[in-house]
Amino acid sequence: MLEPLGLDGLAVAALIEHPQVSLARLSALLGVELPSEMPVINATRGKAARLYQLTPNEESQLLASNAADMELYHRASVRLTSHPQRSSIG
Numbered sequence: 001m002l003e004p005l006g007l008d009g010l011a012v013a014a015l016i017e018h019p020q021v022s023l024a025r026l027s028a029l030l031g032v033e034l035p036s037e038m039p040v041i042n043a044t045r046g047k048a049a050r051l052y053q054l055t056p057n058e059e060s061q062l063l064a065s066n067a068a069d070m071e072l073y074h075r076a077s078v079r080l081t082s083h084p085q086r087s088s089i090g
Helices: 019-030 056-065 067-082
Strands: none
Touching (some): 019 067
């Protein structure tokens, strides 16, 4: 069975919240020039997003269930935004 690689096994961990940095890192890794911005084509125009109100108990259960995901996201965000032109594993 294959073991999960985790964040350290990825050459680039792109995040939608940091599109310019993500695209620049991917460009450097692939050796091609990608656009610095990507068009948003799957957006619902004129329709407000639904807001969900969670109870404190629901929120704590959700956070507890996603603790590993939140940690991975945090590590990926720090790695992406604090290393200039990091394009290799490590």
